[in-house]
Amino acid sequence: MTTATPPPSRTRHKGRLFDWRLLVGVAVVGALLALSLATGVYDIRGADDGGEMFAITRIPRTVALVLAGAAMAMSGLVMQLLTQNRFVEPTTTGTTEWAGLGLLTVMILLPGASIGTRMAGAILAAFVGTMVFFLFLRRVTLRSSLIVPIVGIMLGAVVSSVSTFVALRTDMLQNLGVWFAGSFTSVLRGQYEPLWIVAVVAVAVFVVADRFTVAGLGEEISTNVGLNHNRVVLLGTTLIAVATGVVTVVVGNLPFLGLIVPNIVSMFRGDDLRGNLPWVCLLGIGIVTVCDLVGRTIVMPFEVPVSLILGVVGAVVFILLLLRQRRRG
Structure with missing residues (x-):
């Protein structure tokens, strides 16, 4: 019996989880984190x-950069596999907007809520929103690479409008703007510790990485090899919701990070989740740290929110990816 050879894009660098290039990357990111520790007014x-x-x-602040950067980059990678689309991530599927709506709802109903309660509301809303996106996606007949993120952005815009309206009526519009600013300015000892939850999420993703990779081949193929596709999607959605909800409450919105990083890594290493995960986390940490350093120094002693710099960089990369996809047909 002959065995079919997997596509090259999925076997590139297979079996080489750690190599000298990764060690060089760790050294570079370590230097950036050391610079972050030394930078400040x-x-x-x-x-x-x-x-x-x-x-x-x-x-x-530096620990938060590591955890938040790795979490959002990893969430984008998992979401792209499950949707089979390279242009989706929590900020292009409405997940972040849903998390903000959940946070706003908790703050209105329970003004003195603890950070754990706020996180629970954000995670629950992010989970519901991501499931709505997946259910809506199943009913979309046109599954081109552009239709899927457009659907997600439209859903996110609707949820964002609802959040803005509710915040306006409850006199919490300013708080909503602060939550979505995406800044590490207010990250202090005693406030950032819940971010360690996303480290547990990263370990969970690594453990079930092979199942996510198979699920990314499509429901028919994954079912034929004995995988419960719907259960894997539910697990992935839960992990994405937890990571997004926690980061949204502690840090805020980090736009396009989950879009930029997985695409850059997959260009060089293919689509194997287990092999790419350390690279994705490392590059996510590096990009967030660089953007935060720029935000801290460009108008010192004031700071520019990291979400503003990420948004500019992410928009440029998004356009380049679209042009690249168009050239490839």
């Missing part, structure tokens, strides 16, 4: 309480 070396401020502000 407050003089941590000359002030008497410099060591305390370093522990309260610099370390939590």
Whole structure:
């Protein structure tokens, strides 16, 4: 019996999870994180309480960069596999907008809610919104690479409009703007710790990576090899919702990160989730850190939200990806 050879795009670098290139990438990102620890307006070396401020502000902010960057990049990779579309991620499918709506709802109903309660509301809403997107997607007959993200952006715009209307009627419009700013300015010791939840999500994704990869081949193929496609999609949706909800509550919106990173990695390494996951997390951390450093230094002593810089960079990359897809037909 002969065995069919998988497509080259799915076997490139297969079996080489760690190599010297990844170690070089770890060193580069480590240098960026060290620079993040050393960057800031407050003089941590000359002030008497410099060591305390370093522990309260610099370390939590840098850890948050690592966790948030890895989480959103990883969420984009999983979502692209499950939808079989390279142009989707939490901010182009409405997941982030749903998380914001859930957070807003909790703050209206329970003004003194703890951060755990706010996260629970954001995660639940993100899960519902992502499932709505997947259910809507099943009824769309045109499954071109452009139709899918357009559907997600339209759904996200509707949810964002509802959130804006509710915030306007409840006098919380300013709070809504702050939540979606996507900034690490307010990340302090005692506030960033819930982000460690996304580290658990990353481990879970790595454990079931092979199932996500098979599910990305389509429902018919995954069912033929004995995989429960709907269950895998439900699991993926849950993990994406948890990561998006937690990051939205602690940091805010990080647009296009889940779109940029997986596409760059897959250009060089193919579509194997398990092999790409360390690269995706590493590149996500690097991009977020660079954007945060730029935001901290470009108008120092003031800061530009990292979401603004990510939005500009992401929009440019999105257009380049569309042009590349058009040239390839």
